Amino acid sequence: MKVMGAGVLAALVAVGGQGALAQDRQGPVVVELFTSQGCSACPPADAMLGELAMRDDVIALSLHVDYWDYIGWADTLASPEMTRRQYNYAHAMGSTVVYTPQIIVGGQDHVVGVRPMAVADLIQDHAEIPDPVSVALTRAGGVVSVEAQAHMDPPRPMMVVQIVTYSPHEEVEIERGERAGTVADHHNVVTSWQVVAEWDGSAPFSASFQPQGDRPMVAIIQQDGHGPILGAARLD
Numbered sequence: 001m002k003v004m005g006a007g008v009l010a011a012l013v014a015v016g017g018q019g020a021l022a023q024d025r026q027g028p029v030v031v032e033l034f035t036s037q038g039c040s041a042c043p044p045a046d047a048m049l050g051e052l053a054m055r056d057d058v059i060a061l062s063l064h065v066d067y068w069d070y071i072g073w074a075d076t077l078a079s080p081e082m083t084r085r086q087y088n089y090a091h092a093m094g095s096t097v098v099y100t101p102q103i104i105v106g107g108q109d110h111v112v113g114v115r116p117m118a119v120a121d122l123i124q125d126h127a128e129i130p131d132p133v134s135v136a137l138t139r140a141g142g143v144v145s146v147e148a149q150a151h152m153d154p155p156r157p158m159m160v161v162q163i164v165t166y167s168p169h170e171e172v173e174i175e176r177g178e179r180a181g182t183v184a185d186h187h188n189v190v191t192s193w194q195v196v197a198e199w200d201g202s203a204p205f206s207a208s209f210q211p212q213g214d215r216p217m218v219a220i221i222q223q224d225g226h227g228p229i230l231g232a233a234r235l236d
Contacts (some may be wrong), residue, residue, distance in 0.1 A: 027135065028059045029126040030220060030229045031119070034086045034102045035186075037075040038068035040178040043185075044114040045101035050187040052119075053168075057127060059218055059234050061166060062189045065100060073177030077170060077189050085193065085226075092226040107222050107229035133159070133201070133231030137219040145208045146219045148231065150201030158224040161197040161205060165215040166190050191215060198224065 033049045035042045052060035065086055066078035086098045093110070103111040105122040136147045146163070150156055170186040199205050199221070211217065221231045 026127060026129075027131050027232055028057050028234060029106055029123050030059045030218075030232050031061065031123065032104045032107075033060070033062050034065055034082070034098070034100055034104075035062055036065050036068040036078065036100050037172060037174055037179065037184045038071050038073045038177050039100040041113065042101045043179075043182075045103070046184070046186055048114060048116055048119070050185065052123075053187040058123060059220075059232055060188050061164065061218070062186055063193075064186075064189065065098070067098070068100065071177055073174055073179065076172050077186060081193060082190065088226045107227060131231040133221045135219050135221055135231040135233040137217070137233040137235040139235060142210055143208050144211050144217070144235065145206070146233075148199070148205040148219075148221055150230075152201060154202075156201040157227065159199045159201060159221050159230060160195045160224050161199055161207070162220045162222060163192075163194050163196050163209075164190055164218040164220060165192045165211070165213070166218070167215060 031049070031052055033045055035046055046062065049060050049062055052058045063082040063085060064075050064078040065083040066075060066080055067083055069075060069078065086102065089104060090096060090098050099112070101113060103119055105111065105119065106126045109122045111118050111122070132150065132152050134149045134151065138145050146161065148161065167189045168187065170189050172184045172186070174180060174182050174184055197205070197207065216234070216236045218232060218234050220229055222229045
Protein backbone atom coordinates (compact mmCIF):
# COMPACT_ATOMS: atom_id res chain seq x y z
CA MET A 1 0.00 0.00 0.00
CA LYS A 2 1.59 3.27 -1.14
CA VAL A 3 0.79 6.59 0.50
CA MET A 4 0.79 9.53 -1.92
CA GLY A 5 1.04 13.29 -1.48
CA ALA A 6 -1.99 14.76 0.31
CA GLY A 7 -1.88 18.52 -0.29
CA VAL A 8 -5.00 19.58 1.67
CA LEU A 9 -4.39 17.11 4.47
CA ALA A 10 -2.35 18.28 7.40
CA ALA A 11 -1.03 14.75 7.95
CA LEU A 12 -1.89 11.22 7.05
CA VAL A 13 -1.51 9.92 10.59
CA ALA A 14 -2.41 6.25 10.24
CA VAL A 15 -2.75 3.77 7.43
CA GLY A 16 -3.49 0.10 7.91
CA GLY A 17 -5.92 -2.77 7.74
CA GLN A 18 -8.01 -2.22 10.83
CA GLY A 19 -11.28 -3.48 9.34
CA ALA A 20 -13.86 -1.27 7.72
CA LEU A 21 -17.28 -0.72 9.19
CA ALA A 22 -20.14 -2.58 7.54
CA GLN A 23 -21.65 -0.31 4.92
CA ASP A 24 -24.61 -0.25 2.57
CA ARG A 25 -23.07 -1.45 -0.69
CA GLN A 26 -25.44 0.65 -2.75
CA GLY A 27 -23.78 3.93 -1.92
CA PRO A 28 -24.23 7.29 -3.66
CA VAL A 29 -23.45 7.55 -7.36
CA VAL A 30 -20.65 9.98 -8.23
CA VAL A 31 -21.50 12.47 -10.98
CA GLU A 32 -18.70 14.73 -12.25
CA LEU A 33 -19.47 17.81 -14.36
CA PHE A 34 -16.59 19.39 -16.28
CA THR A 35 -17.59 23.01 -16.80
CA SER A 36 -16.27 26.54 -17.28
CA GLN A 37 -17.49 30.07 -16.66
CA GLY A 38 -16.20 30.89 -20.16
CA CYS A 39 -18.46 28.31 -21.79
CA SER A 40 -21.74 29.76 -23.07
CA ALA A 41 -23.30 26.26 -23.25
CA CYS A 42 -22.57 25.41 -19.62
CA PRO A 43 -25.24 27.24 -17.52
CA PRO A 44 -27.96 24.60 -18.12
CA ALA A 45 -25.50 21.88 -17.07
CA ASP A 46 -24.52 23.90 -13.99
CA ALA A 47 -28.20 24.21 -13.08
CA MET A 48 -28.76 20.49 -13.56
CA LEU A 49 -25.81 19.70 -11.29
CA GLY A 50 -27.37 21.98 -8.68
CA GLU A 51 -30.48 19.81 -8.73
CA LEU A 52 -28.41 16.64 -8.44
CA ALA A 53 -26.48 18.14 -5.52
CA MET A 54 -29.67 18.09 -3.44
CA ARG A 55 -30.04 14.32 -3.76
CA ASP A 56 -28.80 12.01 -1.00
CA ASP A 57 -28.19 9.16 -3.45
CA VAL A 58 -25.86 11.24 -5.64
CA ILE A 59 -22.48 12.85 -5.03
CA ALA A 60 -22.56 15.68 -7.58
CA LEU A 61 -19.26 17.48 -8.17
CA SER A 62 -18.46 20.47 -10.37
CA LEU A 63 -14.91 20.47 -11.81
CA HIS A 64 -13.89 23.75 -13.43
CA VAL A 65 -11.39 23.58 -16.28
CA ASP A 66 -9.11 26.37 -17.47
CA TYR A 67 -8.76 25.80 -21.22
CA TRP A 68 -11.48 28.33 -22.10
CA ASP A 69 -9.78 31.16 -20.18
CA TYR A 70 -8.18 32.53 -23.37
CA ILE A 71 -11.50 33.69 -24.87
CA GLY A 72 -11.88 36.65 -22.52
CA TRP A 73 -12.78 35.46 -19.03
CA ALA A 74 -10.55 33.47 -16.69
CA ASP A 75 -12.75 31.07 -14.72
CA THR A 76 -12.34 32.12 -11.09
CA LEU A 77 -12.86 28.53 -9.89
CA ALA A 78 -10.77 26.67 -12.45
CA SER A 79 -7.58 24.77 -11.81
CA PRO A 80 -5.14 22.88 -14.05
CA GLU A 81 -5.70 19.81 -11.86
CA MET A 82 -9.33 19.60 -12.98
CA THR A 83 -8.30 20.03 -16.61
CA ARG A 84 -5.74 17.26 -16.15
CA ARG A 85 -8.38 14.95 -14.69
CA GLN A 86 -10.61 15.47 -17.72
CA TYR A 87 -7.72 14.80 -20.11
CA ASN A 88 -6.87 11.64 -18.15
CA TYR A 89 -10.45 10.43 -18.60
CA ALA A 90 -10.17 11.13 -22.32
CA HIS A 91 -6.88 9.24 -22.56
CA ALA A 92 -8.41 6.29 -20.70
CA MET A 93 -11.01 6.17 -23.50
CA GLY A 94 -8.34 6.39 -26.20
CA SER A 95 -9.12 10.01 -27.08
CA THR A 96 -7.37 13.38 -26.86
CA VAL A 97 -10.56 15.47 -27.12
CA VAL A 98 -12.06 17.34 -24.15
CA TYR A 99 -15.06 19.65 -24.09
CA THR A 100 -17.59 21.36 -21.84
CA PRO A 101 -20.08 20.61 -20.58
CA GLN A 102 -19.24 16.96 -20.05
CA ILE A 103 -20.76 14.71 -17.39
CA ILE A 104 -19.17 11.47 -16.24
CA VAL A 105 -21.25 9.08 -14.14
CA GLY A 106 -19.53 6.53 -11.95
CA GLY A 107 -16.15 7.23 -13.54
CA GLN A 108 -17.09 5.42 -16.74
CA ASP A 109 -20.23 6.66 -18.54
CA HIS A 110 -19.80 9.91 -20.47
CA VAL A 111 -22.62 12.30 -21.42
CA VAL A 112 -22.06 15.10 -23.92
CA GLY A 113 -23.80 18.39 -23.15
CA VAL A 114 -27.06 18.65 -21.19
CA ARG A 115 -29.16 15.49 -21.41
CA PRO A 116 -31.12 15.19 -18.14
CA MET A 117 -32.89 11.96 -19.04
CA ALA A 118 -29.66 10.26 -20.11
CA VAL A 119 -28.01 11.31 -16.85
CA ALA A 120 -31.03 10.17 -14.80
CA ASP A 121 -31.00 6.78 -16.53
CA LEU A 122 -27.28 6.29 -15.91
CA ILE A 123 -27.64 7.21 -12.24
CA GLN A 124 -30.43 4.66 -11.92
CA ASP A 125 -28.35 2.01 -13.67
CA HIS A 126 -25.41 2.56 -11.33
CA ALA A 127 -27.62 2.70 -8.23
CA GLU A 128 -29.03 -0.76 -8.99
CA ILE A 129 -25.61 -2.44 -8.86
CA PRO A 130 -23.98 -3.07 -5.44
CA ASP A 131 -20.71 -1.20 -5.06
CA PRO A 132 -17.59 -3.39 -5.34
CA VAL A 133 -16.13 -1.40 -2.44
CA SER A 134 -17.89 -0.17 0.70
CA VAL A 135 -16.61 3.12 2.08
CA ALA A 136 -17.04 4.94 5.39
CA LEU A 137 -15.96 8.54 6.02
CA THR A 138 -16.30 9.81 9.60
CA ARG A 139 -15.18 12.71 11.78
CA ALA A 140 -14.27 12.60 15.47
CA GLY A 141 -13.02 15.85 16.93
CA GLY A 142 -10.48 17.26 14.48
CA VAL A 143 -9.66 13.90 12.89
CA VAL A 144 -11.30 12.42 9.80
CA SER A 145 -11.13 8.68 9.14
CA VAL A 146 -11.73 6.79 5.93
CA GLU A 147 -12.28 3.03 5.86
CA ALA A 148 -12.87 0.76 2.89
CA GLN A 149 -13.57 -2.91 2.28
CA ALA A 150 -13.34 -4.61 -1.13
CA HIS A 151 -16.04 -7.11 -2.07
CA MET A 152 -14.32 -8.52 -5.16
CA ASP A 153 -12.76 -11.89 -5.78
CA PRO A 154 -9.09 -11.93 -6.82
CA PRO A 155 -7.55 -10.78 -9.00
CA ARG A 156 -8.58 -7.32 -7.89
CA PRO A 157 -7.60 -4.19 -9.81
CA MET A 158 -5.23 -1.68 -8.27
CA MET A 159 -7.27 1.16 -6.78
CA VAL A 160 -6.64 4.74 -5.69
CA VAL A 161 -8.09 6.28 -2.53
CA GLN A 162 -9.00 9.91 -3.15
CA ILE A 163 -10.13 12.71 -0.84
CA VAL A 164 -12.11 15.49 -2.51
CA THR A 165 -13.11 18.78 -0.87
CA TYR A 166 -15.74 21.09 -2.30
CA SER A 167 -17.56 24.38 -1.81
CA PRO A 168 -21.35 23.85 -1.71
CA HIS A 169 -22.21 27.05 -3.57
CA GLU A 170 -20.38 29.78 -5.48
CA GLU A 171 -21.92 32.80 -7.24
CA VAL A 172 -19.70 34.76 -9.62
CA GLU A 173 -20.37 37.92 -11.63
CA ILE A 174 -18.85 37.47 -15.09
CA GLU A 175 -17.49 40.72 -16.47
CA ARG A 176 -15.94 39.69 -19.81
CA GLY A 177 -16.12 37.04 -22.49
CA GLU A 178 -19.15 35.30 -24.03
CA ARG A 179 -21.14 35.53 -20.78
CA ALA A 180 -20.28 39.12 -19.83
CA GLY A 181 -22.89 40.76 -17.62
CA THR A 182 -24.31 37.48 -16.28
CA VAL A 183 -24.06 35.79 -12.90
CA ALA A 184 -22.73 32.24 -12.79
CA ASP A 185 -24.30 29.95 -10.20
CA HIS A 186 -22.21 26.91 -9.28
CA HIS A 187 -22.78 24.02 -6.89
CA ASN A 188 -20.43 21.57 -5.16
CA VAL A 189 -17.35 23.15 -6.71
CA VAL A 190 -14.29 20.96 -6.21
CA THR A 191 -11.51 22.83 -4.44
CA SER A 192 -9.08 19.93 -4.05
CA TRP A 193 -8.81 16.41 -5.46
CA GLN A 194 -6.03 14.41 -3.82
CA VAL A 195 -4.89 10.82 -4.28
CA VAL A 196 -3.83 9.83 -0.77
CA ALA A 197 -3.05 6.13 -1.26
CA GLU A 198 -2.88 3.23 -3.67
CA TRP A 199 -4.68 0.09 -2.48
CA ASP A 200 -4.84 -3.47 -3.77
CA GLY A 201 -7.96 -4.44 -1.80
CA SER A 202 -6.40 -7.55 -0.28
CA ALA A 203 -6.96 -6.21 3.25
CA PRO A 204 -9.34 -3.56 4.58
CA PHE A 205 -8.12 0.01 4.19
CA SER A 206 -8.05 2.46 7.08
CA ALA A 207 -6.52 5.92 7.35
CA SER A 208 -6.95 8.98 9.56
CA PHE A 209 -5.91 12.55 8.91
CA GLN A 210 -6.40 16.13 10.06
CA PRO A 211 -8.03 18.18 7.28
CA GLN A 212 -7.04 21.76 6.61
CA GLY A 213 -10.28 23.73 6.87
CA ASP A 214 -13.84 22.61 7.36
CA ARG A 215 -15.15 22.19 3.80
CA PRO A 216 -17.37 19.20 3.04
CA MET A 217 -15.45 16.25 1.64
CA VAL A 218 -15.83 12.99 -0.21
CA ALA A 219 -13.83 9.77 -0.21
CA ILE A 220 -13.74 8.10 -3.62
CA ILE A 221 -12.26 4.68 -4.40
CA GLN A 222 -11.54 4.40 -8.12
CA GLN A 223 -9.86 1.85 -10.31
CA ASP A 224 -6.36 3.04 -11.14
CA GLY A 225 -5.96 4.67 -14.54
CA HIS A 226 -9.19 6.69 -14.29
CA GLY A 227 -11.36 3.62 -14.42
CA PRO A 228 -14.75 3.01 -12.80
CA ILE A 229 -15.54 4.49 -9.39
CA LEU A 230 -15.95 1.48 -7.12
CA GLY A 231 -17.27 3.17 -3.96
CA ALA A 232 -17.73 6.58 -2.36
CA ALA A 233 -18.85 8.29 0.83
CA ARG A 234 -19.62 11.91 1.72
CA LEU A 235 -18.94 13.91 4.87
CA ASP A 236 -20.77 17.26 5.10
